[in-house]
Amino acid sequence: MAKEEEHKVEAENAPRYLLWRRLQQKRLTRWSLRVLYVLIFLAVFGGGIANEKPLYCKIDGSSQFPVFHQIGLDLGLFPKSATFIQMDWKNETYDFVIFPPIPYSPKTTDIRNKYKGPFSKQNVKSLFYRHWLGTDRLGHDLLAGMIAGTRVAMLVGLISMSIAAAIGILLGALAGYFGDDRLSVNLTGLIINLIALFFAWFFSFKVRWYALSEAGNQGRLGGEFLKSLAMFIGILLLANVLVYFIKKWPLAKKQVALPLDLLIMRAIEVLNSIPGLLLLLALVAVFAKSSIIYVMVIIGFIRWPSIARFLRAELLRIRDLGYIEAGRALGFSDRRLLFKHALPNAIAPVLITIAFGMASAVLLESALSFLGIGVGEDGITWGRLLSDARDNHLAWWLAIFPGGAIFVTVTIFNLIGEGLTEALGAEGE
Amino acid sequence: MFSYLIKRLFLFVPTLIVVSMLSFGLSRMAPSSQVVDYLQQDPFSIVSTPNELLIAEKKYKDAAKVLNLDKPAFYFTITSAAFPDTLYKILLPERKSVLEKLIAQYGNWPEIKAYYSAIRTLELQVLGLPDSLKGAAIDFKLNLRDLYKAHHDGTILAHFERMENAMAAQPKLEPSLSMGLMDLKNRFEKVKSHATTGKLKVPAFQWHGFNNQYHHWLTQFVKGNFGTSIARRRPVTDIVSPALLWTLVLNVSAILLAFLIAVPLGVWSAVKKGSRFDKNSSLVAFMLYSLPTFWVGTMLLVFFTTKEYGMDFFTGAWLGHLPEEASLWVKLKTMYPHLVLPIICITYPAVAFIARQARGSMSGVLKQEYIKTARAKGLPESKVIWKHGFRNALFPLITLVASVLPAAIAGSVTIEMIYNIPGLGWTMLQSINEQDWPIVFAIMMLGAVLTIAGILLSDILYALADPRVKFKRA
DSSP: OHHHHHHHHHHHTSHHHHHHHHHHHSHHHHHHHHHHHHHHHHHHHHHHHBOSSOSEEEETTEEEOHHHHHHHHHHTOSOOOHHHHHOOGGGOOOSEEEOOSBOOOTTOOOTTSTTOOSSSOOOOSSGGGOOTTOBOTTOOBHHHHHHHHHHHHHHIIIIIHHHHHHHHHHHHHHHHHHTTTSOEEEHHHHHHHHHHHHHHHIIIIITTHHHHHHHHHTTOHHHHHHHHHHHHHHHHHHHHHHHHHHTTSGGGOOEEEOOHHHHHHHHHHHHHTSOHHHHHHHHHHHHOOSOHHHHHHHHHHHSHHHHHHHHHHHHHHHTTSHHHHHHHHTTOOHHHIIIIIIHHHHHHHHHHHHHHHHHHHHHHHHHHHHTTOSOOTTOOOHHHHHHGGGTOTTOHHHHHHHHHHHHHHHHHHHHHHHHHHHHHHHHHO | OHHHHHHHHHHHHHHHHHHHHHHHHHHHHSOSOHHHHHHTSOGGGGOOSHHHHHHHHHHHHHHHHHTTOSSOSSSEEEEETTSOTTGGGOOOHHHHHHHHHHHHHHOOHHHHHHHHHHHHHHHHHHHTSOHHHHTTTHHHHHHHHHHTTOOSHHHHHHHHHHHHHHHHHOGGGHHHHHHHHHHHHHHHHHHHHTOOGGGGGSEEEEEOOSOSHHHHHHHHHHTTOOOBOTTTOSBHHHHHHHHHHHHHHHHHHHHHHHHHHHHHHHHHHHHTTTSHHHHHHHHHHHHHHHSOHHHHHHHHHHHHSOGGGTOOOSOOOOOSOOOTTSOHHHHHHHHHHHHHHHHHHHHHHHHHHHHHHHHHHHHHHHTSHHHHHHHHTTOOHHHIIIIIIIHHHHHHHHHHHHHHHHHHHHHHHHHHHHHTOOSHHHHHHHHHHTTOHHHHHHHHHHHHHHHHHHHHHHHHHHHHHOTHHHHHHO
16 A cells, blocks of 8 residues: 555656646646637537537437538548438427537528627527627627637647647757767768769659659559659668668778758758748748648748757757766767657757747737638638628627637647746756 | 958858748749739730731740740759750740650650641641631631640540541641641651650759849849739839838837837836736736737727727728829828827737846846946946946847847738738738739748848847957857
8 A cells, every 4th residue: 555655656756747737836827728628628529519400309200410420421431411411400390409509500601690799689599599709791600610710720739830849859859969060971871872862853753753743633643652752762772772881991981070950050040031921921822722731731831940949959958968978978879869868858848839839820820811811711710700800890799709719829828838938947946 | 340240241141042042932833824914815815817826926925034934944954864955945834834744755855846846837827728718727726726735645646636537527628738737747656656765764954054034033133123013014123112111111110119118118127026017017018929919900990990989099991092103201191190000019019028028138137246236336226227237238139129020020911901001911912812923922032131131230239239249159
């Protein structure tokens, strides 16, 4: 019994629990985390909270679960049926029915209630059908729209920050750990690899360009692309086998230092010198095919520098600590030192930049959809709902609620970032 | 000082060049119907005589020249030996891509070129038919035109067959066109039989020299000529420079205002550290910083310019049109009631940011030993704070100009949109919607230049204020 207790105490004192507990100590951070849970809940279960279809209904004795049926249809699990799509769920006569708490989908038009405010008199059957946050010019329910927007906002944070973190952590770690002089490579090997890289690109993509484009037109790009990729990797492998043998030759033993830090910092400088929103606008205008996913990916690709810089600074500090020196003296490989010993100690502080990065990603995406760039006709985001407010100044609810949602989300991510900073700062002392 | 300046300047040149390549590369990926958009109609769609064809070709060529599209794209191309280095001379993007696909299949450029010019010769012949025969040749002509878009063996042969059928149905056509068609078919057969696919697998490096699109674009950009707008058919410079003026008026006044408010606020918080004033102002600054500008902008517009809410203290969004010949002063005077709210929107996040930095910088200085000394020798508190403390706290704040200005310019995109101010952001959005790519990329490039200039400026100011810097950092 006593031993179990001991184990528990030990587990609770493990660094990540410590961080977690410290994070919970501050009231503002605690509340921010709670709001975040609510937002995540809305993002995941939004389709079951605001939907014009019933959750469960009994028609002519047969039970149906229309909301879940729709999910199945979207995933392609069930065959499409015209009767299901054309069904008028609101005016159907049911034996028994359970509607979601908000009986409107974001795109349900309610022509009898256009531009109705939360407090104005609404033309609805009962209190259950009231538009609690009002409607826009086509009678779309604002609350349902905002719940749909929650999912987009959370996805933006998740997807774009995953991409940014993947790039930022890799490049930042390389720049910080190796600096300009610690990564030395065999000169002959480097030259051969560069030449091989050119030929690999030339033969697998340039020469096969026509085959790839034809395959793309016929919708079977995957196979041809894999073939090209296999060729690409094959040529590089072959070159490295060659390098392995050439390296044994004494004349080819010259080593040079790769200025990784310089290269990566220059890339960051270039990205940082173009104002973010202008770059994003141009990129989205050229690449995006009116889908929010493209916007998320592009945000991820331009938001990695802050993470990379932070991690670089951390690793510059860590790489000179005693235990890394000791590891090097023991003859551990750089790969092992970097990934097993240095990086794990630098990862927790990166959470801070990720939290702040989520805030800025949500802000960027909503600014973009507010400007009407990159969101397709059917995309519903907070920024887009907010932009409707400019059409009718009397519809104050369109200005307050979606903008408030953006503000709350950005603020809680910022507060979590602050909380993390404090929690980790305390750990250092 | 001078050598330090030169050194800093040279460090920025490579960055600028990479940025310029990036934005030029992006502009090349934009949809490529620019010449037709510029001409506002496809010049080839109305051709009915050989002379008109030549005129249309000339029209297209001239427009491509104006838009800087009649040169190779870059200094060099890395491609396979089958591709000629004169392919850029084919100006129509659709035809160029068909020719590229033909080369990728057969690899024999001389034969493909001969086939291509045989199509054109035949087209001239068809167009040169006497009016009495033109009606009969319509089917033949359409199929001939389609050859410009066909790169599959099967499709091309099908077009040949349909042309033969069209000729058979109209025997009058036979004497004038059968020779040309025969020739065309022979040419295509030759393309196939003389294929040199081996050449495709040989890499080739083609040097185009300095007469290329990128070089021309960059040198003209440096001279202040940003190209020609597609939608408005005017020099981009004429459109962008008034826009730049409005953006600068908006942002520079907002940033000056922000410094005037934020610096005393931050200094005072640092002096009264831990007081209620300090805590409250920190919290307010934090909240302000998280407030999205486009939300605040929309709310101010909705609530403070609409009569129905009874708070219409400000004039609403700018909806008028400024005559271009009006003087700057007249323009500013007409515009300024409309600028109050936008300036507030750009100012407040900058205030929040600068106040926070000023507080940090000042409280760092107040901890120093020389402040203790100043107090110990009995200087009045105001002198300690403003003369000994504030002066030293000011240096780091100078560099903030560099980070605040680009953020403000990016932030003012939404504000310009909300309040209809014809600045850079507004113009860029307009141009994206009109697919006017020269303007889009000129503005993106201009934003980068402004940012780099801001960084440079703050470096120089810093070096001027604190002479130690240039020895340490240069």
